[in-house]
Amino acid sequence: MRRLALSDEILLKIEKPARYIGNEVNSTYKDKTKVDVRFAMCFPDVYEIGMSHLGIQILYDMFNRRDDVWCERVYSPWTDLDAIMREQKIPLFALESQDPIKDFDFLGITIQYEMCYTNILQILDLSQIPWKASDRDESDPIVIGGGPCTYNPEPLAEFFDLFYIGEGETVYEQLLDAYKENKKNGGTRKDYLEKAAEIEGIYVPSFYDVAYKEDGTIASFTPNNSHASATIQKQMVTDVTNTYYPKAPVVPFIKATQDRVVLEIQRGCIRGCRFCQAGMLYRPTRERDVEVLKEYAYEMLKNTGHEEISLSSLSSSDYSQLKELVTYLIEAFKEEGINISLPSLRIDAFSLDVMSKVQDVRKSSLTFAPEAGSQRLRDVINKGLTEEVILEGAGQAFEGGWNKVKLYFMLGLPTETEEDMKEIPRLADKIARRYYEIPKEERNGKCQITTSTSFFIPKPFTPFQWARMYSNKEYIARAAIVKHEFQEQLNRKSLKYNWHDAETTVLEGVLARGDRKIGQVIEEAYRQGCLYDAWSETFCYDKWMKAFENTGIDIEFYNCRQRDAAEIFPWDFIDIGVTKAFLRKEWERALAGEVTPNCRMQCSGCGAAKYKGGVCIESKN
Template structure:
């Protein structure tokens, strides 16, 4: 019988010990001695968050289909266990085998969110692996990063041996095959990295030299070898329908954030919102065949026992076979009381017929994201919505029986004025008015509108990457304006307003647009106890600001400083599919308050068509 890495005594002391014991339904068990490569797939956050990540589920399934690879899962130990492991020198382990990570060949870390950066060091530290890549010896695991934050990996460059840029289904087999050959010989660790850097999508930061100008901006970034690329091209799955997808996703022992079957209906987005990094880096849109989705849904529901299925994408209502898919799910699984979750809906594409059918299964709140309160600002960000469409869509929802609506907005967007801030509260009020226009006997109780505002961070590979950020004080002042305006509305009792932490947003912005010089601050922060910075109870902004000062780093350089379009950015060595010329054009169009049509209406020449053999979308 498998021996647990943690004793019964330790498991009894910590919160939710089932996070650490493995053996969940559908988890993969292999004999480590029967494989050539052991891969630890890590998510640098608590189990409940990491188990909800679709990308890890896909790669876990893909790797374990290879007979020569054993992929296991690792999540950040919660602070209670972290302290015990440090005190008792217990090495971090894979869930499936319960063996230390030093027994593995690769440690793959999914970097989903900038505020998890210190947790990356937590994983390496608890695994008893040197934090700095340059200090690792030949027989130690290679540390590789993937996920959206690798579209600017530079703040983490000192800690990773490699980064994988793009979608993992394409180049990993080549990397693993290369490793098998290298492992048979006696070539150095550096020799393997040199060869790995020739594989499409693989970036080895130690093989690139960076220099800076006197003003602190980037002067150059050049490879140290002539036979590795100056520019790393992101990897894209061109045929999504045929790509690997788990039939038996791992089912956790406890409730997690996404506690349901997740069915990816498409990848990419046609909309071109200028603030949205995902909408740019995951271009072009690729839809899955609806018949394949129906089969996947049947198999996954059968193999997991879940009673809810989520149709996942950046904009689910843009999936052209959505109604067919929903009708099928209701017809075949409605009698099993399977709930259908529809995230990422757009008000303008929402069908009353679809809503009514989904509602018959289970009622829940609807979530819409107008992003800006005023039409002027929605045009600036290219949201492609007007107020008439928003009110009409919400009206359809209310007539369909919903009375709870969640609305997401951003504060601090480029060109934002006071009237734009007030317009958030005023729009929420008009939506409430639309609800109360319905005859009283047709309403489903009191209207409940929850308005949430996040604070804007200009992300790499978006048209807004040249925009300055607000300061913490400016963010909070804007939230106060919205809050005060909500209180002035006629339907204020129907409106609840929440806003994000401003200081967390500022730190996120520093990392999002940072360079290699930030590595020393991240290292020092971890050494001084910073972990789980994404969790409010553990985030210490004063400590971070002091660390930046101690390291000689000016946070304002990365956040509020204006940028010119000819500045070389730390991420410019990546070919993300969208061209810089397109992004500059959209940056200029935004300031002219002009809307760019979505990709199904007109091709805007972003550059992503090269992945679609010349044609991005068919009308």
């Protein structure tokens, strides 16, 4: 019988004890004496968020198809259990076996968001694994990082033995086989890291040296080990239809953030928004075959008991077989009362028709993401959305019975002026005005337009990676301009305005574009008590500021200066397919306010189409 790592007494004291007991439907159990490799797959946030992550579900299923590997899961304990574990010296454990993470061969951490970085140190700390890779010995697990934040792994370089750069379905088999071989031959930890460094897409930070100029920028980034390559190539699945996908994903005991079946319909995006990191990282666009998706939908709903299915993509409207897929799902599952979620849709006649069939129009709201208020600034960011299209989409929605609209914008974009900021409330007012143009007897109650602004953060591998950011006070001042302009609008009673926290924006900016020096700030912030920084109730800006002060790291150096064309970025050693020359050209086009057509209209020569011999679907047309 499986013995729980936590006593009944502890489970009764903490919030949501089901986060820690495992044994969920579709979870995998093996005899640990009959496997060669034990892998702890970690998401450094609470269970409910980690269980909503598709990437972990894919890797969990993929690893456990191997007879010689047992992959288990671990998440960050919430603050109540964290305190008890420290007080009683209980080591962090995996959900399936309830065994200590320290006993595993690998600890794989998915790094999805910069504000989870202190949680990574919590995971290592509670697991009783030395924080720094250089302090680990033969008894410690190999700590490996993956996910979107590894495209600039440098702030976390000292804490990881290696990073996996790219999509997980590609070279993990080689990585695990190399580990088995090294273990069989009696090889050391360093022997394994050298073997791993020879596998394409694997980055071992300790095998590289960074030199700095007097001004603090990077002078050079060079391998110090003959097994390490000067450039790390992103790993990419070329055929997303015939690859791993979990037909029986693990079903959480408690309500997860996304409590539904997730059907990934494609990877990549044709749009080319200049602020969007995912749009560049996951190029080229690769579609899953619609017949396979129909089969997955049926199998996953049958195996989970979920009552909702979500179509996952960066831009669902661009999936060429969307109409056929959605029509099938509506018809096939209407008797079961299955809800269909359609994120990332452009609001057009087809989308509205579909949503009217799968949503309660009177309760639901529609989402538009113009990102910028003025057409000038939308051209700068290459949004490809005109005011006419926005108002037409809103008008069709209102005529279809909707009366609630959510609008998302960014403040602090490159070249932004006060006039651009004021255009945000003005556009919201025009949308409300469009509603009140409908005859009163045909309206569905009062109109509600909720506008939210986040603050722009330049991310690696985007055309805006050269851009400057602003201080906390400057961001708040911009939000104040927008708020005041909302109060001047004719339909202000129908308009609501929210803005994102500026303090987390400043930190996220440093962590996103930081170099290895930032690792000491993360470590000091954790020592100061920073944890769950993505959560407003636990985030403490003052502790982070103390960490910067104690380490002598200047936030303004990382955030408040525009980079020049010759600067070496901390992530320049990674090849994602999209070339730096293309990104620079797009930066210059942005400053000139020039629009670049999307990939389906015209190939812009970014490099992704020909990356590693591949051909993206758009370049065939």
